[in-house]
Amino acid sequence: MSFYLLFKVLFSRKVVTGLLLLQLAMTLALLLNSILLAKQTHQQLNQPTGLDVDNTLLVQLKPTMASLRVYPALEELLNRQLDAVQAMPGVIAAAYTNQSAILQGGNNGNVYIDGEEDRTNQPSVPMYFVSKDFFNVLNSDVLQGELPQHSVSLDNPVQPDVVITKSLADKLFAGKPAVGQQLNRGRVAAVISDFYGQRHGTNIMFNNIQVAPPYSVDWGYGILLRVQPGQAENVRQQVDKVLRNVEPNIEILHVRTLAEQYQRLYRNEYGLATLLALLSALMLLVTMVSSYSSTHFHALKRQQEIGVKRALGASKKVIFLELLSENWLCTAIGALFGIGCALLLNKALSQVITIPPLDLYLPLLASLILLVCVTVATWYPAAIATRISPATATKAL
Known part of the structure; x- marks a missing residue:
């Protein structure tokens, strides 16, 4: 037809x-x-996150008393909490951080090579202020340099060294050695393997980390725990009680694995x-x-x-x-x-x-x-x- x-x-x-x-x-x-x-x-x-999402727990919390949100009381609280959770059965490593990985948005800013802002500026790079075991919690590979071993005091006039992820280093330095280079955020001390930072940024694997206490916790902070395989649920059930025994004047907003965080993001x-x-x-x-x-x-x-x-x-x-x-x-x-x-x-x-x-x-x-x-x-x-x-x-x- x-x-x-x-x-x-x-x-x-x-x-x-x-x-x-x-x-x-x-x-x-x-x-x-x-x-x-x-x-x-x-x-x-x-997609790869560079993280062991099933065996990493995020505890998001904040002090309910204003006196605990300022230094030196805040620093003393953070150290006590880390000591307590680190001693929990099944916990391999623990660290505090101003924000979690795998977020829609958060604390971020521009990163560029000092004196070359027009050519190298990278906007919306996540800014992490963490304790030294943060890299152990993420199980990061050190690709260049050495990780900072001491937290820098907030009143230190010297700008702290920074650790950046491989993708950000490649973008800024085009494959050249990054260690020792001066960024607007500080001198590059080390380059680590990529991990998923914030979704809305220029690149989800661009991250800037400083071993330093968070400047403010009015919006809360996080404690990241890397646990032994199969122990995530056991640690989750106990961590609330452990943290309240350390300091009852806190509000625990949520406790979830990074796998759950990833599901919520999408x-x-x-x-x-x-x-x-x-x-x-x-x-x-x-x-x-x-x-x-x-x-x-x-x-x-x-x-x-x-x-x-x-x-x-x-x-x-x-x-x-x-x-x-x-x-x-x-x-x-x-x-x-x-x-x-x-x-x-x-x-x-x-x-x-x-x-x-x-x-x-x-x-x-x-x-x-x-x-x-x-x-x-x-x-x-x-x-x-x-x-x-x-x-x-x-x-x-």
Whole structure:
């Protein structure tokens, strides 16, 4: 059957075809963005973090008394807490930090080579103020230099040395040795392996660390614990009591593994991907029902026409392919409109969440899925139409 005749048959029932095209377009738009978001979320949840997320606990807390939030009382509190949690069974190492790894945002700032700001400036680099065992907790590899072994006092007029991650060192120094170089944040003492810092920064692996107490804890601070494999839950259940025995005037905001922190970081994308997947599945189901009903009703109305074709020698196979071809053409037109709708939906979603643009192969994949679903739905009514006897052509005589 020619395309002209297929178009003529389709648009002889303008309202039904128009509604079906609209449904196909909306279904493809949802399906495309659902696949794209699911793919991105899967990649994000499985990207390397440089951390043992399952065996690292984060305790987020803050003192409830103002006197404990200033030095020297704060420094004494931090040391007592570290001594207590370090002595817990199953704990390998413990350190305090002004902020956790794997965050949406937090304390950050510009980092650049001293005197070369215009050329080397890197914005929004996470700034960590930590105790010396921070690197042991993260199980970081020292790639250059030596780690600072002593915390620098806040009233020390000398700027403390800094430790930076490999990605940041490569960006600033283009593969040249970084140790001893002067940054606006201090002299580079060491370069360590990458770990996931903040999501919103220029690069999630760019990090700047100073072995120094946090300047302020009005918003709280964190204690990171590296535990023996399989001991995370046992330590989690005990750490609240241990810390309150050290100092009851504290508020423990949460205790979670970095794996849980990672899941929470991408929960919006994960939730939206799940929602879009469910909506896409429902839309596919509704589209299949609509395609089935449309084909079945159309075949019933064309019984005499099909009977005439059968009487003139048309085989069952020709009738079957003719009905399927009508649905395939309708699906192809709906898919073209759907790609346009998908681009508009993608642009709207990008205003709310981070979502990449559509890849070239995704419209083909989504169109193929849609085509398979429509074919499955129309197979049975098309097969029923092939059973119409040539004698049906004589009923109107």
